[in-house]
Amino acid sequence: MQIRESAEDYLEAILRLSQKGGGVRSVDIATMLSVSKPSVSHAMKLLREDGYIAMDRYGTVTLLDKGAEIANRIYERHTVLTTMLESLGVPSEIARADACKMEHDISDESFARIKERLIENGQLD
Template identity: 60%
Template sequence: MNIYESAEDYLEQILVLLEEKGYARSTDIAESLGVTKPSVSVAMKKLRENGYISMEKGGLISLTDKGYPIARRTYDRHLTLTKFFVSLGVDEVIARKDACKIEHDISEESFAAIRDSLQKA
């Protein structure tokens, strides 16, 4: 299954919440992404049906072995791109927004070059 940008955003946000709070719930995802709870419900159903997440009875969401690598890759790209833009003098708020847009589409070659340039700095 091809995973879409919106699915990557949801998986990334679940990872961020898990790392920040130790748990992720639909209401937290809706609030942090600025979307409606019904939108999150539809997305979580699709992600669960495709094996990217699991949901416990209490509403807690976790990433599966299939979903975690996608979330990690997307989040790592986001952090690296943000750091890169900030190193160029871009305001951090703008850098984060731009990173969020680019993280889904940048080629592996371009991303590797950015990551390598940051490691050398």
């Protein structure tokens, strides 16, 4: 299941916003990702056409199963990589920004090893 990095960012944003409760709207996504509303509209159209999200008549965005699968994978990578960088002494804001870049490109093997090490060290549940 290979999709573009920007699509992964949109799916992760939808997941994170939905975890806060309430409906997720395009304007919320635009604000979170610091992108324009037209960019979000275009991305939502593509994600909807590819079966990653659904939108109701009020514009509320919902992750479908395959969208949720990708969003959860990317979000897990983001949190684990952020934890790793912070454990190395990287300031939180920089760690989050760097993790966002790394989450898309790191191999499954490297990610699994990082996650295992953090669990062994008691830094992850």
